[in-house]
Amino acid sequence: MRIIRFLLQKEFLQIFRNKAMLPIIFVIPVVQLLVLSFAATYELKEAKFALIDRDQSIASRELVSKLQATGYFILQSEFTSEVEAKIQLEKGEVSFIVEIPRDFQQLLSNNKATSIQLVIDAVDGSVANLINSYVNSIVRDYSATKAVNINVAGLQNIEQFSVKKISTQAINWYNPNLDYITYMVPGILVILVSMIGLFLSGMNIVREREIGTIEQLNVTPITKFQFMVGKLVPFWMIGMFDLLLGLALARFGFQIPFLGSLTTILIIAGIYLVLIQVLGLFISTITDTQQQAMFIAWFIMVVFILMGGLFTPIESMPMWAQKLTLANPIAYFIKIMRMVLLKGAGWKEVYEMVLIISVVAAGLLAVSVNRYKKTSG
Amino acid sequence: MNSFKGFVIKEFKQIYRDTRTLVVLFGMPVLMLLIFGFAIRNEVNNAKVGVLDLAKDEVSSVIIQKISASKAFQIHAYLTSYDEVEAYFREGDIKEIIVFEKDFARNLTRSGSATIQLITDATDPNLANIVQTYTNAIVGDYAQELNASSMPVVGIKVHSKMLYNEELASVNLFVPGLIAVILMLVSALMTSISITKEKEMGNMEILLVSPLKPNHIIIGKVLPYLVLSVVNVFTILVLAKFVFGVPFVGSYLLFFAESILFIVTALSLGVFISSVANNQQTAMMVSLVVLLLPTILLSGFIFPIKSMPIPLQVISNIIPAKWFLVIVRGIMLKGSGILIIWQETAILIGITLVFITLSLKKFKVRLQ
Numbered sequence: 001m002r003i004i005r006f007l008l009q010k011e012f013l014q015i016f017r018n019k020a021m022l023p024i025i026f027v028i029p030v031v032q033l034l035v036l037s038f039a040a041t042y043e044l045k046e047a048k049f050a051l052i053d054r055d056q057s058i059a060s061r062e063l064v065s066k067l068q069a070t071g072y073f074i075l076q077s078e079f080t081s082e083v084e085a086k087i088q089l090e091k092g093e094v095s096f097i098v099e100i101p102r103d104f105q106q107l108l109s110n111n112k113a114t115s116i117q118l119v120i121d122a123v124d125g126s127v128a129n130l131i132n133s134y135v136n137s138i139v140r141d142y143s144a145t146k147a148v149n150i151n152v153a154g155l156q157n158i159e160q161f162s163v164k165k166i167s168t169q170a171i172n173w174y175n176p177n178l179d180y181i182t183y184m185v186p187g188i189l190v191i192l193v194s195m196i197g198l199f200l201s202g203m204n205i206v207r208e209r210e211i212g213t214i215e216q217l218n219v220t221p222i223t224k225f226q227f228m229v230g231k232l233v234p235f236w237m238i239g240m241f242d243l244l245l246g247l248a249l250a251r252f253g254f255q256i257p258f259l260g261s262l263t264t265i266l267i268i269a270g271i272y273l274v275l276i277q278v279l280g281l282f283i284s285t286i287t288d289t290q291q292q293a294m295f296i297a298w299f300i301m302v303v304f305i306l307m308g309g310l311f312t313p314i315e316s317m318p319m320w321a322q323k324l325t326l327a328n329p330i331a332y333f334i335k336i337m338r339m340v341l342l343k344g345a346g347w348k349e350v351y352e353m354v355l356i357i358s359v360v361a362a363g364l365l366a367v368s369v370n371r372y373k374k375t376s377g
Numbered sequence: 378m379n380s381f382k383g384f385v386i387k388e389f390k391q392i393y394r395d396t397r398t399l400v401v402l403f404g405m406p407v408l409m410l411l412i413f414g415f416a417i418r419n420e421v422n423n424a425k426v427g428v429l430d431l432a433k434d435e436v437s438s439v440i441i442q443k444i445s446a447s448k449a450f451q452i453h454a455y456l457t458s459y460d461e462v463e464a465y466f467r468e469g470d471i472k473e474i475i476v477f478e479k480d481f482a483r484n485l486t487r488s489g490s491a492t493i494q495l496i497t498d499a500t501d502p503n504l505a506n507i508v509q510t511y512t513n514a515i516v517g518d519y520a521q522e523l524n525a526s527s528m529p530v531v532g533i534k535v536h537s538k539m540l541y542n543e544e545l546a547s548v549n550l551f552v553p554g555l556i557a558v559i560l561m562l563v564s565a566l567m568t569s570i571s572i573t574k575e576k577e578m579g580n581m582e583i584l585l586v587s588p589l590k591p592n593h594i595i596i597g598k599v600l601p602y603l604v605l606s607v608v609n610v611f612t613i614l615v616l617a618k619f620v621f622g623v624p625f626v627g628s629y630l631l632f633f634a635e636s637i638l639f640i641v642t643a644l645s646l647g648v649f650i651s652s653v654a655n656n657q658q659t660a661m662m663v664s665l666v667v668l669l670l671p672t673i674l675l676s677g678f679i680f681p682i683k684s685m686p687i688p689l690q691v692i693s694n695i696i697p698a699k700w701f702l703v704i705v706r707g708i709m710l711k712g713s714g715i716l717i718i719w720q721e722t723a724i725l726i727g728i729t730l731v732f733i734t735l736s737l738k739k740f741k742v743r744l745q
Binding site: 032036042116119121128143169170180195311312313316321322339343 | 466517
């Protein structure tokens with residue numbers, strides 16, 4: 001026990017004496033949590049468009065003002081030729097071009113079909129899709145009012161077109177305003193805590209090896225197990241501290257509801273952080289230089305983050321990739337955080353995932369302890 | 378000049394003799410592109426939904442059929458009452474529950490309107506939004522089919538043309554983004570580590586007392602990584618084209634020139650980090666913790682910058698990857714020439730110059 005205590009003391013001294021590291025460990029994560037949580041939305045706020053109105057009629061004006069009235073679309077500029085409009089589109093100054101043909105009003109008032117042309121910058125396919133469906137529904141509404149007007153004017157019986165309408169009514173549970181901050185904050189917190197844990201522990205043993213101090217530790221009577229504990233506990237504590245800080249910020253800064261039990265979250269976080277540290281130590285035992293270790297840790301982290309289901313939904317991935325996420329601890333922990341914090345889930349709903357995390361952590365710990373050899377060469 | 382040549386050769390040897398690191402440096406970006414190229418999508422695929430059909434009539438069953446036939450959805454559960462909704466959501470697999478009101482078909486024929494409730498698990502609001510949009514589209518199509526016979530012919534049709542990315546594939550959006558993320562992190566991370574390593578090992582003293590000028594030392598350090606990154610750009614490009622079929626409309630020459638510019642930006646950022654950091658650990662933590670998330674989130678790689686709150690849009694301007702992304706997407710997908718993207722290029726050059734000046738100022742020729 002005494003040995004472990006001294007080991008811990010040594011590790012803490014080593015961490016805290018490096019003044020440049022302190023802000024990276026404690027300040028930057030908080031700042032990132034505060035700032036980046038706001039970045040992650042697909043919500044279409046506004047899109048600018050260019051107009052080529054060849055008709056210059058009342059009807060075309062009406063349609064354009066209908067488009068603007070939604071608040072989504074802003075008329076950026078008007079052109080007479082397609083070439084100029086396309087240059088703006090290419091520069092990204094407008095997101096789409098609306099082109100109204102010459103005989104628009106005439107055809108419309110003569111009860112004939114007409115069309116408008118929409119050219120959308122589809123580099124971001126999902127944005128393009130949204131724009132397309134918004135514009136379509138606006139035009140459909142406009143077209144319907146016109147049709148009714150014409151029919152009334154033509155003294156036809158409207159009843160004969162018994163338009164059937166199926167409306168959908170959206171109800172959003174747990175997050176009625178579709179506020180993405182509520183969703184992002186727990187997820188980004190998980191990522192930040194994992195990043196710090198993985199990078200710190202991943203560099204640790206390999207650093208001792210690179211500097212040569214590991215030889216000195218090897219000749220002491222410290223057992224493998226004590227050595228590992230001495231390496232694990234400090235980073236675990238730092239991770240937990242960061243997590244608590246983040247949770248406090250989420251609760252009191254972002255006003256995120258904590259429906260589930262905080263104790264549950266903390267216990268699971270404790271197990272999860274062990275897994276992350278052990279993963280870092282494992283990387284540390286299989287690499288020779290800090291450079292290698294960091295590159296591998298970085299790679300694993302990017303894979304975990306991008307396949308964690310936080311930024312792009314796991315549901316969008318192809319089947320094999322969805323299966324791969326079963327091996328992603330970040331995906332589990334993000335899911336658990338969301339379920340417990342936002343939906344109030346308890347052990348019954350999450351125990352399977354917790355079990356998987358625990359088993360993987362234990363297995364990896366066994367492998368790392370085994371791989372770490374006290375003899376060199 | 379001769380000593381500089383010798384130094385560069387030494388640097389190359391030092392990096393390229395370590396096969397393990399080399400495999401990692403060349404292999405990882407390829408692996409990453411393969412994984413993410415296939416896996417990162419923002420359209421929905423096989424989302425699990427539940428159905429609560431209180432009507433059980435011919436119209437509701439047709440709509441249910443249409444939903445289950447769609448590639449986006451997979452009907453995972455049939456509920457019998459509202460009380461079950463919560464249990465299913467708490468389990469976490471089901472993202473949406475589609476509720477048909479009682480007498481759905483009758484309401485539709487009698488009063489001409491009927492309602493479907495879409496209850497979503499909005500803990501992931503982005504996903505909830507997408508799922509709703511998809512369901513709405515299916516229902517809307519069906520309603521249009523119903524009305525096709527009785528609708529008047531008059532009306533405005535919208536002809537939509539999707540420019541630059543006709544099939545609306547998200548690969549085409551994400552691959553250019555991946556190039557930026559990979560280059561940024563590899564270049565900045567690697568240079569910052571390799572320079573601080575010399576400091577930590579004490580080799581910096583030897584280098585400083587040698588007849589090499591400080592800027593020669595830095596250029597020598599950076600050159601191998603420049604070569605390495607250019608090779609990476611090349612492999613990524615080949616993969617993008619032949620594995621993912623991402624179109625390449627613009628000029629290859631311009632693309633490589635811009636890539637080299639961006640690599641230099643990232644390298645100069647790496648040099649700057651190493652001039653601030655004292656040891657490898659600090660350098661790595663700075664390049665990873667500080668760069669990773671902002672590069673992914675604020676560059677427009679996944680989330681459109683236009684959707685962000687204004688302060689974040691302002692901050693995103695200092696992220697070099699943002700400008701490079703605009704350039705790469707421009708060249709690859711739109712075929713933009715330098716006339717279209719000169720502003721972004723100028724900004725990148727500006728950022729690079731700032732980093733170089735800062736690091737020259739910070740780089741200490743003497744030891745404390």
